[in-house]
Amino acid sequence: MNRWLGLVLPLAVGIAMSSAAQDLKVPAAPSAKPALAGGTRIAVVAFQTGVARTNEGQRAYQELENKYAPREAQGKALDGEVKSLARQLQTEGSKLTDAERASRTKAIEAKKKQLDRFAADLKADGNRDVEAMYSGLAAKFYDVLSAYAHQQGYDVILDSSQQHTPILYIDPSADITKAVIQAYNVKSGVAAPPAQPATAPKAQPATAPKAPAAR
Numbered sequence: 001m002n003r004w005l006g007l008v009l010p011l012a013v014g015i016a017m018s019s020a021a022q023d024l025k026v027p028a029a030p031s032a033k034p035a036l037a038g039g040t041r042i043a044v045v046a047f048q049t050g051v052a053r054t055n056e057g058q059r060a061y062q063e064l065e066n067k068y069a070p071r072e073a074q075g076k077a078l079d080g081e082v083k084s085l086a087r088q089l090q091t092e093g094s095k096l097t098d099a100e101r102a103s104r105t106k107a108i109e110a111k112k113k114q115l116d117r118f119a120a121d122l123k124a125d126g127n128r129d130v131e132a133m134y135s136g137l138a139a140k141f142y143d144v145l146s147a148y149a150h151q152q153g154y155d156v157i158l159d160s161s162q163q164h165t166p167i168l169y170i171d172p173s174a175d176i177t178k179a180v181i182q183a184y185n186v187k188s189g190v191a192a193p194p195a196q197p198a199t200a201p202k203a204q205p206a207t208a209p210k211a212p213a214a215r
Contacts, residue, residue, distance in 0.1 A: 040155045044170050046177045048161040051134065051141045054181050055190040060133050062193060067129075071122055078118060082111050144184045148176065 051057050085108045093101055149157050160167055160175070185192075 041153055042156040042158065043149065043152075043154045043174045043176045044158045044160045044167060045145060045175070045180055046161045047138070047141070047145075047159045050145075050177045050181050050184075051137050054137070054141065054184045054188065055192050056140075056184070056188045057137050058193045059190060060137065064126075064129055064133065068122070068126060075115075075118055075122060078111070078115050082108065082115055085111060140188075141180070141184055144187055145180050148180050148183050152176070 052061065085104070089101070089104050089108065096104070145157065154176075157176075158167055158170075160170075160177075
């Protein structure tokens, strides 16, 4: 994925397409339920990763990538024009008159401004679509999580995908992310997407939409 689509779909790049999300290796139905001193049963879930790795989440992210592919191509072409004009000026600059160099420089600056506006609009539109998509999926994922926690007898669920969550250690059997993803897929009825060619892990975004507050 090049810089254009990465600019637009940070959540898809950073979470849905990350190798860490693809390699969840936790029990589907944890048998052990770690408890606090008072008998409170706790578990952890990587909420954002879970949302992204549901079948519906993967399908939604792919649809967004498809939606923005034409604009991505347009941005790449515009970027190529700017670079081509700059190379031409650098190569032919010594042969041009002062007026010709000034004219070409002005044309390049105008094209760069056009590119900057295009990139800003693309990022704003993409982020808006990502936020809307994630919010809808997150609300449904939370409902499935709540039902699963009730069925399994958990009293507290910690979100390990939030940086402020003070989790220093947790027994792997308490990670219910994969189990909730499976429960979500069953409820949604959305089939798993076709396997994608392996790609190098992408850097995670600095920020991501937050999980909905407990209800």
